[in-house]
Amino acid sequence: MAASVLIGAWVAAGLTLCMFSFLYKDNPFFRFGEHLYVGISMGYTIVRIYYDVMVKSLYTPVIQEGNMWLLVAAFLGLLVLTRFIPKVSWLSRISFAVIVGFGSGVAIPRIISSNILQQVQGTLKPILGNAGQSLFGMAQFNALLILIGVVTVLIYFFFSIEHKGPIQVAARIGIYFLMINFGAGFGYTVMARMSLLIGRFDDLILFGSRDYGYASVVLLGMIAFGLFMWERRSSVSPGPDQDPRNADSNARNEYPPQ
Amino acid sequence: MILFLRRTFPLILTFLFGVAGALQYYIPHPVSEAALTEVSVWLRIILGFAMILGIASLCHVHYAKIRTRVAGWGYSLVVYLSMMITVVVGVWSRGQEEGTGFGWIYTYALLALQGTMFAMLGFFVASAAFRAFRARSKEAAVLLVAAILMMFGRVPLGEYLIPMAGPVAGWLLSVVNTAARRGILIGISLGGIAMSVKIIFGIERSYLGGRD
The missing domain is CATH 4.10.280 (MYOD Basic-Helix-Loop-Helix Domain, subunit B)
Structure with a gap:
Protein backbone atom coordinates (compact mmCIF):
# COMPACT_ATOMS: atom_id res chain seq x y z
CA MET A 1 0.00 0.00 0.00
CA ALA A 2 1.29 3.46 -0.93
CA ALA A 3 2.35 5.69 1.96
CA SER A 4 0.02 8.46 0.75
CA VAL A 5 -2.98 6.12 1.00
CA LEU A 6 -1.97 4.96 4.49
CA ILE A 7 -1.44 8.54 5.73
CA GLY A 8 -4.68 9.53 4.01
CA ALA A 9 -6.57 6.79 5.83
CA TRP A 10 -5.23 7.99 9.19
CA VAL A 11 -6.10 11.61 8.37
CA ALA A 12 -9.61 10.74 7.12
CA ALA A 13 -10.31 8.49 10.11
CA GLY A 14 -9.01 11.13 12.55
CA LEU A 15 -11.03 13.94 11.01
CA THR A 16 -14.17 11.79 10.83
CA LEU A 17 -13.86 10.92 14.52
CA CYS A 18 -13.14 14.55 15.42
CA MET A 19 -16.42 15.55 13.75
CA PHE A 20 -18.37 12.68 15.29
CA SER A 21 -17.13 13.72 18.75
CA PHE A 22 -19.77 16.47 18.58
CA LEU A 23 -22.36 13.78 19.27
CA TYR A 24 -20.94 13.74 22.80
CA LYS A 25 -20.87 17.54 23.12
CA ASP A 26 -19.18 20.60 21.64
CA ASN A 27 -15.45 20.07 22.23
CA PRO A 28 -12.02 21.17 20.96
CA PHE A 29 -11.68 18.17 18.61
CA PHE A 30 -14.91 19.06 16.85
CA ARG A 31 -14.03 22.75 16.72
CA PHE A 32 -10.66 21.89 15.21
CA GLY A 33 -12.35 19.75 12.54
CA GLU A 34 -15.02 22.37 11.91
CA HIS A 35 -12.49 25.16 11.37
CA LEU A 36 -10.28 22.89 9.29
CA TYR A 37 -13.29 22.21 7.08
CA VAL A 38 -13.91 25.93 6.63
CA GLY A 39 -10.23 26.58 5.82
CA ILE A 40 -9.84 23.70 3.37
CA SER A 41 -13.16 24.56 1.67
CA MET A 42 -12.01 28.15 1.25
CA GLY A 43 -8.63 27.05 -0.10
CA TYR A 44 -10.28 24.58 -2.47
CA THR A 45 -12.71 27.24 -3.71
CA ILE A 46 -9.87 29.73 -4.28
CA VAL A 47 -7.92 27.19 -6.37
CA ARG A 48 -11.01 26.19 -8.36
CA ILE A 49 -11.93 29.85 -9.05
CA TYR A 50 -8.37 30.58 -10.14
CA TYR A 51 -8.08 27.66 -12.57
CA ASP A 52 -11.69 27.22 -13.73
CA VAL A 53 -12.75 30.85 -13.94
CA MET A 54 -9.72 33.11 -14.08
CA VAL A 55 -7.51 30.88 -16.24
CA LYS A 56 -9.95 28.73 -18.24
CA SER A 57 -12.76 31.25 -18.80
CA LEU A 58 -10.83 34.53 -18.78
CA TYR A 59 -7.04 34.40 -19.27
CA THR A 60 -6.86 31.69 -21.97
CA PRO A 61 -9.71 33.01 -24.19
CA VAL A 62 -8.41 36.61 -23.96
CA ILE A 63 -4.69 35.90 -24.48
CA GLN A 64 -4.78 32.87 -26.76
CA GLU A 65 -8.06 33.33 -28.64
CA GLY A 66 -8.21 37.12 -28.57
CA ASN A 67 -11.77 37.29 -27.22
CA MET A 68 -11.56 40.86 -25.94
CA TRP A 69 -15.26 40.96 -25.00
CA LEU A 70 -14.37 39.01 -21.88
CA LEU A 71 -12.41 42.04 -20.65
CA VAL A 72 -15.82 43.68 -20.11
CA ALA A 73 -16.69 40.82 -17.76
CA ALA A 74 -13.33 41.19 -16.02
CA PHE A 75 -13.99 44.92 -15.62
CA LEU A 76 -17.44 44.23 -14.18
CA GLY A 77 -15.86 41.65 -11.87
CA LEU A 78 -13.34 44.20 -10.65
CA LEU A 79 -16.21 46.62 -9.98
CA VAL A 80 -17.64 44.03 -7.55
CA LEU A 81 -14.42 44.34 -5.54
CA THR A 82 -15.01 48.09 -5.04
CA ARG A 83 -17.20 46.96 -2.12
CA PHE A 84 -13.93 47.03 -0.16
CA ILE A 85 -13.58 50.80 -0.70
CA PRO A 86 -16.55 52.56 0.92
CA LYS A 87 -16.13 55.80 -1.11
CA VAL A 88 -16.62 54.05 -4.46
CA SER A 89 -18.52 50.98 -3.30
CA TRP A 90 -21.55 52.16 -5.32
CA LEU A 91 -19.69 51.11 -8.49
CA SER A 92 -20.39 47.48 -7.58
CA ARG A 93 -24.06 48.21 -8.31
CA ILE A 94 -23.25 48.24 -12.02
CA SER A 95 -22.06 44.63 -11.85
CA PHE A 96 -24.99 43.55 -9.72
CA ALA A 97 -27.37 45.30 -12.14
CA VAL A 98 -25.96 43.23 -15.03
CA ILE A 99 -26.12 39.95 -13.08
CA VAL A 100 -29.60 40.49 -11.63
CA GLY A 101 -31.06 42.08 -14.77
CA PHE A 102 -29.83 39.41 -17.16
CA GLY A 103 -30.70 36.63 -14.70
CA SER A 104 -34.25 37.97 -14.34
CA GLY A 105 -34.75 38.40 -18.07
CA VAL A 106 -33.41 34.98 -18.96
CA ALA A 107 -35.52 33.38 -16.22
CA ILE A 108 -38.95 34.69 -17.30
CA PRO A 109 -39.55 32.79 -20.58
CA ARG A 110 -37.80 29.67 -19.32
CA ILE A 111 -39.86 29.57 -16.12
CA ILE A 112 -43.07 30.06 -18.12
CA SER A 113 -42.10 27.25 -20.46
CA SER A 114 -40.68 24.60 -18.14
CA ASN A 115 -42.19 25.35 -14.74
CA ILE A 116 -45.69 26.39 -15.75
CA LEU A 117 -46.75 25.28 -19.24
CA GLN A 118 -44.99 21.91 -19.15
CA GLN A 119 -46.23 21.22 -15.62
CA VAL A 120 -49.82 22.07 -16.63
CA GLN A 121 -49.43 19.89 -19.71
CA GLY A 122 -48.04 17.03 -17.60
CA THR A 123 -51.00 17.36 -15.25
CA LEU A 124 -53.79 17.51 -17.83
CA LYS A 125 -52.56 15.27 -20.64
CA PRO A 126 -52.57 11.91 -18.77
CA ILE A 127 -56.23 12.37 -17.76
CA LEU A 128 -57.29 12.06 -21.38
CA TYR A 214 -5.96 -0.08 13.03
CA ALA A 215 -6.19 3.67 12.38
CA SER A 216 -9.84 4.08 13.46
CA VAL A 217 -9.37 2.11 16.69
CA VAL A 218 -6.16 3.87 17.72
CA LEU A 219 -7.54 7.33 16.90
CA LEU A 220 -10.85 6.60 18.64
CA GLY A 221 -8.89 5.71 21.80
CA MET A 222 -6.79 8.86 21.50
CA ILE A 223 -9.81 11.13 21.01
CA ALA A 224 -11.68 9.44 23.89
CA PHE A 225 -8.63 9.97 26.12
CA GLY A 226 -8.34 13.57 24.91
CA LEU A 227 -12.00 14.20 25.71
CA PHE A 228 -11.55 12.68 29.15
CA MET A 229 -8.58 14.94 29.88
CA TRP A 230 -10.42 17.97 28.49
CA GLU A 231 -13.42 17.23 30.72
CA ARG A 232 -11.19 16.89 33.75
CA ARG A 233 -9.36 20.11 32.94
CA SER A 234 -12.54 22.09 32.31
CA SER A 235 -14.13 20.80 35.53
CA VAL A 236 -11.10 22.15 37.48
CA SER A 237 -10.84 25.52 35.70
CA PRO A 238 -12.54 27.02 32.62
CA GLY A 239 -9.13 27.92 31.07
CA PRO A 240 -8.12 31.05 29.18
CA ASP A 241 -8.65 29.63 25.68
CA GLN A 242 -12.18 28.49 26.31
CA ASP A 243 -14.45 29.16 23.38
CA PRO A 244 -17.37 31.36 24.51
CA ARG A 245 -19.74 29.05 22.58
CA ASN A 246 -19.05 26.48 25.28
CA ALA A 247 -21.20 28.32 27.77
CA ASP A 248 -24.10 28.29 25.31
CA SER A 249 -23.60 24.67 24.31
CA ASN A 250 -23.46 23.55 27.93
CA ALA A 251 -26.71 25.37 28.53
CA ARG A 252 -28.22 23.74 25.43
CA ASN A 253 -27.13 20.29 26.54
CA GLU A 254 -29.25 20.62 29.63
CA TYR A 255 -32.65 19.48 28.50
CA PRO A 256 -35.15 20.47 29.72
CA PRO A 257 -33.61 23.93 30.40
CA GLN A 258 -33.05 24.62 34.07
CA MET B 1 -24.14 63.20 -12.71
CA ILE B 2 -22.89 61.13 -9.79
CA LEU B 3 -26.47 60.57 -8.66
CA PHE B 4 -27.38 59.43 -12.18
CA LEU B 5 -24.47 56.96 -12.15
CA ARG B 6 -25.28 55.77 -8.64
CA ARG B 7 -29.01 55.26 -8.99
CA THR B 8 -30.37 55.58 -12.53
CA PHE B 9 -27.58 53.99 -14.57
CA PRO B 10 -27.74 50.60 -12.74
CA LEU B 11 -31.54 50.59 -13.23
CA ILE B 12 -31.15 51.29 -16.97
CA LEU B 13 -28.58 48.47 -17.21
CA THR B 14 -30.92 46.10 -15.37
CA PHE B 15 -33.75 46.98 -17.76
CA LEU B 16 -31.64 46.59 -20.90
CA PHE B 17 -30.04 43.30 -19.86
CA GLY B 18 -33.37 42.01 -18.55
CA VAL B 19 -35.28 42.77 -21.77
CA ALA B 20 -32.41 41.40 -23.89
CA GLY B 21 -32.31 38.22 -21.80
CA ALA B 22 -36.07 37.70 -22.12
CA LEU B 23 -36.18 38.43 -25.87
CA GLN B 24 -33.26 36.14 -26.60
CA TYR B 25 -35.48 33.11 -25.89
CA TYR B 26 -37.79 34.06 -28.74
CA ILE B 27 -35.02 34.66 -31.29
CA PRO B 28 -33.75 31.24 -32.39
CA HIS B 29 -30.79 32.62 -34.37
CA PRO B 30 -27.14 31.52 -34.04
CA VAL B 31 -26.13 35.09 -33.15
CA SER B 32 -28.70 35.15 -30.34
CA GLU B 33 -27.52 31.75 -29.06
CA ALA B 34 -23.88 32.89 -29.21
CA ALA B 35 -24.76 36.06 -27.27
CA LEU B 36 -26.46 34.00 -24.57
CA THR B 37 -23.41 31.73 -24.26
CA GLU B 38 -21.08 34.74 -24.15
CA VAL B 39 -23.04 36.57 -21.44
CA SER B 40 -23.32 33.34 -19.44
CA VAL B 41 -19.50 33.21 -19.41
CA TRP B 42 -19.50 36.85 -18.32
CA LEU B 43 -21.74 35.98 -15.41
CA ARG B 44 -19.44 33.12 -14.41
CA ILE B 45 -16.46 35.49 -14.42
CA ILE B 46 -18.30 38.16 -12.40
CA LEU B 47 -19.47 35.54 -9.91
CA GLY B 48 -15.86 34.37 -9.62
CA PHE B 49 -14.90 37.87 -8.52
CA ALA B 50 -17.91 37.94 -6.18
CA MET B 51 -16.59 34.76 -4.57
CA ILE B 52 -13.34 36.61 -3.86
CA LEU B 53 -15.47 39.18 -2.04
CA GLY B 54 -17.00 36.47 0.15
CA ILE B 55 -13.69 34.76 0.87
CA ALA B 56 -12.04 38.09 1.73
CA SER B 57 -14.90 38.87 4.09
CA LEU B 58 -14.48 35.53 5.89
CA CYS B 59 -10.71 36.06 6.09
CA HIS B 60 -11.31 39.49 7.60
CA VAL B 61 -13.55 38.01 10.33
CA HIS B 62 -10.92 35.45 11.31
CA TYR B 63 -8.08 37.99 11.05
CA ALA B 64 -9.93 40.26 13.49
CA LYS B 65 -10.27 37.31 15.92
CA ILE B 66 -6.56 36.55 15.74
CA ARG B 67 -5.55 40.21 16.07
CA THR B 68 -7.69 40.83 19.13
CA ARG B 69 -6.85 37.40 20.63
CA VAL B 70 -10.49 36.69 21.46
CA ALA B 71 -11.38 33.35 23.07
CA GLY B 72 -10.90 30.54 20.55
CA TRP B 73 -8.61 32.60 18.28
CA GLY B 74 -6.46 29.52 17.80
CA TYR B 75 -9.22 27.99 15.69
CA SER B 76 -9.13 31.01 13.39
CA LEU B 77 -5.43 30.29 12.95
CA VAL B 78 -6.41 26.75 11.91
CA VAL B 79 -8.70 28.27 9.26
CA TYR B 80 -5.88 30.43 7.89
CA LEU B 81 -3.23 27.71 7.93
CA SER B 82 -5.46 25.07 6.33
CA MET B 83 -6.57 27.54 3.68
CA MET B 84 -3.00 28.57 2.83
CA ILE B 85 -1.77 24.97 2.72
CA THR B 86 -4.65 24.00 0.41
CA VAL B 87 -3.98 26.97 -1.89
CA VAL B 88 -0.22 26.29 -2.03
CA VAL B 89 -0.73 22.58 -2.72
CA GLY B 90 -3.48 23.38 -5.26
CA VAL B 91 -1.27 25.82 -7.17
CA TRP B 92 1.65 23.38 -6.94
CA SER B 93 -0.63 20.70 -8.47
CA ARG B 94 -1.81 23.24 -11.12
CA GLY B 95 -5.40 22.67 -10.02
CA GLN B 96 -5.28 19.02 -11.10
CA GLU B 97 -6.78 16.50 -8.69
CA GLU B 98 -5.85 13.18 -10.30
CA GLY B 99 -2.91 11.71 -8.39
CA THR B 100 -1.77 15.03 -6.89
CA GLY B 101 -1.47 16.48 -3.40
CA PHE B 102 -4.49 18.64 -4.14
CA GLY B 103 -6.52 15.53 -4.94
CA TRP B 104 -5.21 13.93 -1.75
CA ILE B 105 -6.48 16.88 0.34
CA TYR B 106 -9.82 16.68 -1.45
CA THR B 107 -10.23 12.92 -0.95
CA TYR B 108 -8.88 12.39 2.53
CA ALA B 109 -9.63 15.71 4.23
CA LEU B 110 -12.40 17.65 2.48
CA LEU B 111 -14.59 14.67 1.55
CA ALA B 112 -14.17 13.09 5.01
CA LEU B 113 -15.06 16.34 6.78
CA GLN B 114 -17.93 17.20 4.44
CA GLY B 115 -19.38 13.68 4.52
CA THR B 116 -19.26 13.50 8.30
CA MET B 117 -20.69 16.98 8.73
CA PHE B 118 -23.74 16.12 6.61
CA ALA B 119 -24.00 12.58 8.00
CA MET B 120 -24.27 14.01 11.52
CA LEU B 121 -27.33 15.94 10.42
CA GLY B 122 -29.05 12.56 10.30
CA PHE B 123 -28.78 12.35 14.09
CA PHE B 124 -30.05 15.87 14.62
CA VAL B 125 -32.89 15.52 12.12
CA ALA B 126 -33.97 12.29 13.85
CA SER B 127 -33.74 13.99 17.25
CA ALA B 128 -35.70 17.03 16.04
CA ALA B 129 -38.30 14.74 14.45
CA PHE B 130 -38.75 12.90 17.73
CA ARG B 131 -39.69 16.18 19.40
CA ALA B 132 -41.63 17.74 16.52
CA PHE B 133 -43.45 14.76 15.04
CA ARG B 134 -45.95 14.22 17.76
CA ALA B 135 -49.27 13.61 16.05
CA ARG B 136 -50.96 16.60 17.68
CA SER B 137 -53.25 17.20 14.72
CA LYS B 138 -54.51 15.33 11.65
CA GLU B 139 -52.07 17.20 9.41
CA ALA B 140 -49.10 16.32 11.65
CA ALA B 141 -50.22 12.68 11.68
CA VAL B 142 -50.34 12.62 7.86
CA LEU B 143 -46.82 14.11 7.73
CA LEU B 144 -45.57 11.56 10.26
CA VAL B 145 -47.07 8.59 8.41
CA ALA B 146 -45.72 9.79 5.04
CA ALA B 147 -42.23 10.24 6.51
CA ILE B 148 -42.23 6.81 8.16
CA LEU B 149 -43.51 5.10 5.00
CA MET B 150 -40.85 6.86 2.96
CA MET B 151 -38.07 5.85 5.36
CA PHE B 152 -39.23 2.24 5.55
CA GLY B 153 -39.99 1.98 1.85
CA ARG B 154 -36.53 3.00 0.72
CA VAL B 155 -34.48 0.33 2.52
CA PRO B 156 -34.59 -3.48 2.26
CA LEU B 157 -35.01 -3.87 6.03
CA GLY B 158 -38.03 -1.55 6.01
CA GLU B 159 -39.64 -3.48 3.18
CA TYR B 160 -38.93 -6.71 5.07
CA LEU B 161 -40.66 -5.37 8.21
CA ILE B 162 -43.54 -3.69 6.34
CA PRO B 163 -43.91 -5.41 2.95
CA MET B 164 -46.31 -2.77 1.63
CA ALA B 165 -43.96 0.10 2.51
CA GLY B 166 -42.01 -0.07 -0.78
CA PRO B 167 -44.94 0.13 -3.24
CA VAL B 168 -46.81 2.65 -1.06
CA ALA B 169 -43.70 4.85 -0.77
CA GLY B 170 -43.25 4.66 -4.55
CA TRP B 171 -46.89 5.61 -5.12
CA LEU B 172 -46.67 8.47 -2.62
CA LEU B 173 -43.57 9.79 -4.37
CA SER B 174 -44.86 9.48 -7.92
CA VAL B 175 -48.45 10.60 -7.39
CA VAL B 176 -49.26 12.53 -4.21
CA ASN B 177 -45.79 14.05 -3.84
CA THR B 178 -45.75 15.00 -7.54
CA ALA B 179 -49.11 16.75 -7.21
CA ALA B 180 -48.00 18.85 -4.25
CA ARG B 181 -44.58 19.55 -5.79
CA ARG B 182 -46.20 20.72 -9.02
CA GLY B 183 -48.52 23.01 -7.10
CA ILE B 184 -45.60 24.47 -5.15
CA LEU B 185 -43.50 24.78 -8.33
CA ILE B 186 -46.22 26.61 -10.23
CA GLY B 187 -46.75 28.95 -7.24
CA ILE B 188 -43.04 29.66 -6.89
CA SER B 189 -42.72 30.21 -10.63
CA LEU B 190 -45.55 32.74 -10.71
CA GLY B 191 -43.88 34.54 -7.80
CA GLY B 192 -40.51 34.38 -9.55
CA ILE B 193 -41.92 35.86 -12.75
CA ALA B 194 -43.60 38.68 -10.80
CA MET B 195 -40.32 39.41 -8.98
CA SER B 196 -38.32 39.32 -12.22
CA VAL B 197 -40.71 41.78 -13.87
CA LYS B 198 -40.48 44.06 -10.82
CA ILE B 199 -36.68 43.94 -10.98
CA ILE B 200 -36.52 44.65 -14.72
CA PHE B 201 -38.85 47.64 -14.40
CA GLY B 202 -36.99 49.03 -11.40
CA ILE B 203 -39.82 48.54 -8.90
CA GLU B 204 -37.76 46.14 -6.81
CA ARG B 205 -34.35 47.70 -6.04
CA SER B 206 -33.19 46.03 -2.84
CA TYR B 207 -30.50 44.07 -4.73
CA LEU B 208 -28.67 47.35 -5.29
CA GLY B 209 -28.28 47.89 -1.53
CA GLY B 210 -27.23 51.24 -0.10
CA ARG B 211 -29.28 54.22 0.97
CA ASP B 212 -29.48 56.33 -2.17
Missing part, protein backbone atom coordinates in the same frame (compact mmCIF):
# COMPACT_ATOMS: atom_id res chain seq x y z
CA GLY A 129 -55.37 8.77 -21.63
CA ASN A 130 -53.81 7.21 -24.69
CA ALA A 131 -55.69 5.66 -27.58
CA GLY A 132 -56.93 2.17 -26.75
CA GLN A 133 -56.43 2.67 -23.01
CA SER A 134 -59.29 2.36 -20.54
CA LEU A 135 -60.64 5.67 -19.27
CA PHE A 136 -61.14 4.20 -15.80
CA GLY A 137 -57.78 2.56 -15.10
CA MET A 138 -55.32 3.13 -12.26
CA ALA A 139 -53.31 5.51 -14.45
CA GLN A 140 -56.38 7.72 -14.93
CA PHE A 141 -57.11 7.61 -11.21
CA ASN A 142 -53.54 8.71 -10.43
CA ALA A 143 -53.75 11.44 -13.04
CA LEU A 144 -57.01 12.68 -11.55
CA LEU A 145 -55.46 12.64 -8.07
CA ILE A 146 -52.50 14.68 -9.34
CA LEU A 147 -54.91 17.20 -10.90
CA ILE A 148 -56.87 17.49 -7.64
CA GLY A 149 -53.60 17.87 -5.72
CA VAL A 150 -52.21 20.59 -8.00
CA VAL A 151 -55.45 22.57 -7.99
CA THR A 152 -56.05 22.31 -4.24
CA VAL A 153 -52.44 23.22 -3.39
CA LEU A 154 -52.70 26.26 -5.66
CA ILE A 155 -56.00 27.20 -3.98
CA TYR A 156 -54.31 26.94 -0.57
CA PHE A 157 -51.65 29.42 -1.73
CA PHE A 158 -54.22 31.75 -3.29
CA PHE A 159 -54.95 34.44 -0.74
CA SER A 160 -56.86 36.89 -2.93
CA ILE A 161 -60.14 35.24 -2.00
CA GLU A 162 -61.31 34.41 1.50
CA HIS A 163 -60.93 30.73 2.44
CA LYS A 164 -64.61 30.05 3.19
CA GLY A 165 -67.08 27.40 2.06
CA PRO A 166 -65.88 25.18 -0.86
CA ILE A 167 -62.64 27.15 -1.12
CA GLN A 168 -61.87 26.31 2.49
CA VAL A 169 -62.56 22.62 1.85
CA ALA A 170 -60.28 22.67 -1.21
CA ALA A 171 -57.56 24.49 0.73
CA ARG A 172 -57.76 21.87 3.50
CA ILE A 173 -57.35 19.07 0.97
CA GLY A 174 -54.37 21.02 -0.39
CA ILE A 175 -52.87 21.07 3.12
CA TYR A 176 -53.01 17.25 3.27
CA PHE A 177 -51.24 17.01 -0.08
CA LEU A 178 -48.60 19.44 1.21
CA MET A 179 -48.17 17.46 4.43
CA ILE A 180 -47.54 14.27 2.46
CA ASN A 181 -45.06 16.18 0.32
CA PHE A 182 -43.23 17.50 3.39
CA GLY A 183 -43.28 14.07 5.04
CA ALA A 184 -41.92 12.42 1.90
CA GLY A 185 -39.27 15.13 1.60
CA PHE A 186 -38.31 14.67 5.22
CA GLY A 187 -38.10 10.88 4.91
CA TYR A 188 -36.04 11.20 1.76
CA THR A 189 -33.62 13.67 3.43
CA VAL A 190 -33.20 11.44 6.47
CA MET A 191 -32.45 8.44 4.26
CA ALA A 192 -29.91 10.48 2.25
CA ARG A 193 -28.17 11.50 5.48
CA MET A 194 -28.27 7.90 6.69
CA SER A 195 -26.64 6.82 3.44
CA LEU A 196 -23.81 9.33 4.11
CA LEU A 197 -23.56 8.06 7.68
CA ILE A 198 -23.25 4.47 6.47
CA GLY A 199 -20.54 5.64 4.06
CA ARG A 200 -18.55 7.23 6.89
CA PHE A 201 -18.93 4.17 9.13
CA ASP A 202 -17.94 1.97 6.20
CA ASP A 203 -14.72 4.00 5.84
CA LEU A 204 -14.08 3.89 9.59
CA ILE A 205 -14.47 0.10 9.64
CA LEU A 206 -12.16 -0.20 6.62
CA PHE A 207 -9.54 2.07 8.19
CA GLY A 208 -9.84 0.11 11.44
CA SER A 209 -8.51 -3.02 9.73
CA ARG A 210 -5.00 -4.40 10.05
CA ASP A 211 -4.05 -3.16 6.55
CA TYR A 212 -4.42 0.42 7.72
CA GLY A 213 -2.68 -0.10 11.06
